[in-house]
Amino acid sequence: KAGVTQTPRYLIKTRGQQVTLSCSPISGHRSVSWYQQTPGQGLQFLFEYFSETQRNKGNFPGRFSGRQFSNSRSEMNVSTLELGDSALYLCASSDIAGGPSYEQYFGPGTRLTVT
Amino acid sequence: KQEVTQIPAALSVPEGENLVLNCSFTDSAIYNLQWFRQDPGKGLTSLLLIQSSQREQTSGRLNASLDKSSGRSTLYIAASQPGDSATYLCAVFNAGGTSYGKLTFGQGTILTVHP
Numbered sequence: 001k002a003g004v005t006q007t008p009r010y011l012i013k014t015r016g017q018q019v020t021l022s023c024s025p026i027s028g029h030r031s032v033s034w035y036q037q038t039p040g041q042g043l044q045f046l047f048e049y050f051s052e053t054q055r056n057k058g059n060f061p062g063r064f065s066g067r068q069f070s071n072s073r074s075e076m077n078v079s080t081l082e083l084g085d086s087a088l089y090l091c092a093s094s095d096i097a098g099g100p101s102y103e104q105y106f107g108p109g110t111r112l113t114v115t
Numbered sequence: 116k117q118e119v120t121q122i123p124a125a126l127s128v129p130e131g132e133n134l135v136l137n138c139s140f141t142d143s144a145i146y147n148l149q150w151f152r153q154d155p156g157k158g159l160t161s162l163l164l165i166q167s168s169q170r171e172q173t174s175g176r177l178n179a180s181l182d183k184s185s186g187r188s189t190l191y192i193a194a195s196q197p198g199d200s201a202t203y204l205c206a207v208f209n210a211g212g213t214s215y216g217k218l219t220f221g222q223g224t225i226l227t228v229h230p
Contacts, residue, residue: 004158033216042223043204048216055215090158094216102147102208104218106159 001027004093004107012113018079021110025072025093032074033104034066037088046089049074050096078112086114117142121205121221128195129229136190136224138205143186149218150179150190151204159204163190167210195228202226 005024013019025032034046045058049068066076072093078085088111092104118141128134138148147166151159163172163179165188171180178191192199202225206218 006158031216033218035218043206043218043220045217045219050215056217058217088156092159092218103149103161103164104208104216105161106151108158111156 004091004105006089006091006107006110008110009108010111010113012115013081014115015081015083017081018077019081019112020075020077021089021091021112023074023076023091023093023107025074025091026095026105029093029095029105030072031094031096032068032072033092033094034074034076035090035092036060037090037109038086043090046076081114083114086112088112117145117207117209117219119205119207119219119221121203121224123224124222125225125227127227127229130195130197132195132228133191133193134195134226136192136203136205136226138188138190138221140186140188140207140219142209143183144210145183145207146210146214147208148179148181148188149206149208150177150188151206153202153204153223155202162203192226195226197228197230200226200228 031050033048037043048056063079068074088109090109092106122137150162165181176193202223204223206220
């Protein structure tokens with residue numbers, strides 16, 4: 001099976017702009033989680049989607065949003081970008097229906113730089 | 116609130132040494148624990164997953180143990196090689212509906228193996 005894919009891999013944006021990142025999970029996986037990784041805060045959970053529904057959300061401002069489509073692909077959007085949003089954004093997929101392991105498989109990430 | 120701590124923060128060893136990475140967590144009500152490897156600027160690669168009912172898992176030169184009651188896990192790497200140099204991350208998945216899709220990560224251990 002192909003792994004988790006994320007596009008684009010690199011982005012440079014200006015403060016105040018908005019950005020949309022995309023994640024395609026492993027075929028058959030219906031749960032997609034998003035994380036932000038920064039040198040200071042480490043890996044922090046943003047939100048999780050399952051069957052097009054957001055089931056969980058981390059402690060991030062409303063500028064961070066996401067959605068999931070019927071084919072399980074997910075997008076996250078950050079509006080009104082701030083310098084502090086510069087980070088590696090990782091998505092992970094999980095095959096919940098396949099058993100109780102809840103093992104998460106991560107994509108390569110999108111490196112966002114805000115100038 | 117779950118908190119995950121990894122010790123040491125960094126480790127530098129000569130090739131061939133056996134080494135132990137430590138992970139502790141504050142809330143023992145976990146569903147599973149995953150160990151990941153991350154190379155600079157890359158995504159996360161899952162190394163081992165231990166279910167809460169298990170005591171250990173092995174894969175090649177890697178062995179991970181879990182003591183849920185004391186909130187500890189160790190990752191043992193045998194006969195270390197320069198290719199093992201990376202950041203190793205421990206993450207826990209809590210039981211309960213408010214934890215959908217959310218892994219809580221430690222800050223990682225940066226491992227350098229010298230030839």
